């Protein structure tokens with residue numbers, strides 16, 4: 381068992397936010413990155429524990445996932461510390477070292493139980509618990525009725541300050557979603573922005589003008605691009621002619637807006653992953669797993685959201701789906717998604733890794749601490765093989781073992 385106190389040195393091709401340094405060293409002391417550079421120029425402490433990447437492999441940053449529902453049979457909305465740890469451990473095995481457990485639609489009590497469980501796990505975290513919780517993504521329940529997707533429809537509602545003020549008051553919510561067209565959305569965005577949250581619009585049929593109001597209130601991101609969001613035809617069906625802009629045009633037109641893709645190869649075809657990357661760039665496009673409890677589980681029937689009353693879906697081992705109704709989020713980890721972006725788009729390894737790590741860290745305001753292998757940041761380090769399979773995972777300088 382390693383301890384963050386003994387110097388830890390990683391050797392191999394090191395993936396930085398703007399380049400790969402072949403034959404480099406990353407020296408970590410006290411769980412923090414102390415030196416990064418070409419190997420001959422770096423002094424290796426004599427008592428250091430040395431970890432070398434396999435031949436042709438890489439040393440990269442731990443991944444950061446801002447939109448994720450569960451794994452290994454557990455959904456965060458199960459509302460127990462055991463479920464939270466089970467999911468966090470599963471994602472750590474896929475390279476995620478910082479995680480934002482994400483709420484679904486559900487009752488206020490179910491959301492409170494989820495927040496309680498995440499706070500308990502965050503407060504007593506150790507490396508064996510897996511990915512570290514940096515905050516909760518308050519995602520459901522403020523979705524548009526016709527865009528709930530695989531979420532339980534009866535669990536959606538309009539934003540209610542009596543509810544969300546109490547949730548925000550806990551201090552654990554760092555990402556906050558609401559559909560922009562709902563009554564009360566603007567006040568929700570303003571409050572979330574005031575509290576330092578990264579504010580996003582999702583499960584929404586918002587028009588351009590509704591997005592413009594939301595943007596002025598602090599909204600800067602759209603959840604899972606091209607999934608459960610508006611399009612020009614959907615806005616025409618809702619508001620008539622002349623055809624108006626939708627969330628899609630608003631994100632593509634505004635440099636300050638970011639978005640995210642579920643890069644499992646099942647939700648979006650390669651040309652759409654590539655299109656999103658080319659149009660927004662690696663600084664404005666995050667990879668998210670949006671993974672549900674069927675990650676690392678055999679094909680079968682599972683509940684999305686709370687184990688007691690979440691919507692049923694099926695997993696075929698590649699993706700979640702509801703027969704006759706469409707997809708129901710992913711069942712693979714960040715490792716698979718980063719690899720898909722590298723192999724199926726023109727992103728290359730540097731930008732593919734960046735979209736799975738630094739981009740999200742930067743958008744949520746944590747880039748000074750996590751997201752890349754740079755001096756002063758936490759020693760969240762992955763050892764990857766030549767095709768980006770995760771071989772070893774270090775969180776804060778301590779190795780995570782499954």
Ligand SMILES: [Zn+2]
Nearest residue numbers: 529583604608
């Ligand atoms: Zn969703």
Ligand SMILES: [Zn+2]
Nearest residue numbers: 447449670709
């Ligand atoms: Zn989701």
